[in-house]
Amino acid sequence: MLGRTYERENCSAARALEVVGERWSLLILRNAMFSGSTRFTEFQRQLGVAPNILSNRLDRFVEAGVMEMRPLPGDNDGHEYVLTRRGMDFQPVIIALTAWGDQYAAPQGPPILYEHDGCGGMVHQHLSCEKCDALPQPGQVNVLQGPGMA
Known part of the structure; x- marks a missing residue:
């Protein structure tokens, strides 16, 4: 079995994988973000994931602060899982992953599109340079040491 942590890696991508890198994790977040799923039974019914895994x-x-568990109004035993700000900030990752899947794993075209609720325009995720606003091509992004590098 693969480990869940990457102690030897001083890398933010590795740390993010410790939280969201297990099977089903991205789909649970996707459904919470875009399908409005909040209840255990909704996630299980929509995804078909085993109850113990879910x-x-x-x-x-919840432990990582990506979701919080809240009691359901009027239901003494029930609760729901709601994305926190930290969880909602994962939205660009889901959109970028979907775009990659649309390009390389969707032969009939994108199965879903993301629409901006405010104006009806399509939402896309892309990289751009903060200085010149150019979209860097593959091979045009260099890796530099950041302040967190030991």
């Missing part, structure tokens, strides 16, 4: 993933999201 429970584990949701518990880890």
Whole structure:
């Protein structure tokens, strides 16, 4: 079995994978973000994930501050899982991953599109340079040491 942590890596991508890198994690976040799923039964019905796996993933999201568990109004035993700001900030990653899948794994075209609720325009994720606003091509992005590098 693969480990869940990357202690030897001083890398933000590796740290993010510790939170969202397990099977089902991205789909749970996608459904919470774009399908409005909040209840355990909704996630299970929509995704077909085993209850023990789903429970584990949701518990880890709560522990990591990606979701919070809230009691359901009028239901003494029920609760829901709601994305926190940290969880919602994962939205660009889901959109970028979807774009990659649309290009390389969707022979009939994109199965879904992301629309801006405010104006109806299509939402896309892209890289751009903060200085000149250019879209860097593959091979045009250099890696530099950041302040967190030991």
